[in-house]
């Protein structure tokens with residue numbers, strides 16, 4: 662039915678908010694009108710680091726953090742269902758990971774929303790220290806500071822974070838009614854080209870992903886050098902000349918390293934989707950045109966103005 666992603670700094674009160682939200686949603690689900698309208702039994706489920714066995718120390722280095730995140734992702738894929746309001750209570754601090762969850766939700770045809778729990782770094786530091794003093798689970802100081810530095814703030818401007826609800830730590834109420842509306846009445850986005858089922862071997866898909874994105878990065882760079890004042894360029898794919906992609910660029914010079922960083926993020930996220938898509942849910946569409954259009958959207962949304 663819906664996927665609600667909670668995101669925020671370490672020790673910012675995400676679990677506190679997730680529990681508040683669960684109580685609110687359960688009270689809405691128990692309203693007689695709601696039950697009789699749908700005639701179905703819905704449930705609210707929280708998936709958290711604790712519930713899937715992720716420890717605070719797993720965030721100490723990438724070697725342990727990556728498989729932890731993968732466990733979280735596999736669990737949420739398994740639990741997403743038409744009768745479930747799924748709340749993901751974890752740091753969810755990587756933009757690419759939130760995008761990956763969003764794609765999975767679209768594939769399952771469930772509504773999405775993001776709750777950004779905001780507390781100052783100082784406050785979170787204080788709460789993390791208090792947890793340690795009370796011998797509760799806490800992050801080491803080094804990991805805590807590292808996570809703060811790496812935190813990629815959600816933005817209502819990008820599809821995968823919206824609708825976005827920002828909840829400050831001082832405000833005791835959550836915007837429950839607004840979240841409820843978003844997850845029961847909001848638009849269900851159809852699976853995009855990248856999540857529709859069309860057979861293609863994973864090795865081909867990985868090659869397409871790499872060659873198309875590489876070729877688009879060089880096309881953007883060369884088009885930009887030819888028409889420096891233009892804010893919109895057209896790219897033709899050398900390997901598929903009948904495919905034309907129109908790309909909007911911000912009115913400034915885009916650097917190669919910027920594009921390569923965006924390309925790396927895109928490739929990493931979709932490599933995972935290719936593997937999961939082909940091993941668990943049937944093959945997905947990784948045609949050249951589909952990859953080109955997905956990458957175009959990703960570039961447009963990730964280039965700073």
Ligand SMILES: Nc1ncnc2c1ncn2[C@@H]1O[C@H](COP(=O)(O)OP(=O)(O)OP(=O)(O)O)[C@@H](O)[C@H]1O
Nearest residue numbers: 669670671672673674675676677678788792830831
């Ligand atoms: N609004 C608040 N007012 C006072 N204390 C709070 C508030 N929110 C959280 N805390 C305290 O901060 C600590 C961390 O809270 P919580 O577990 O909800 O954070 P979290 O963001 O889920 O942490 P983690 O990053 O470990 O998942 C707890 O000890 C909690 O009591």
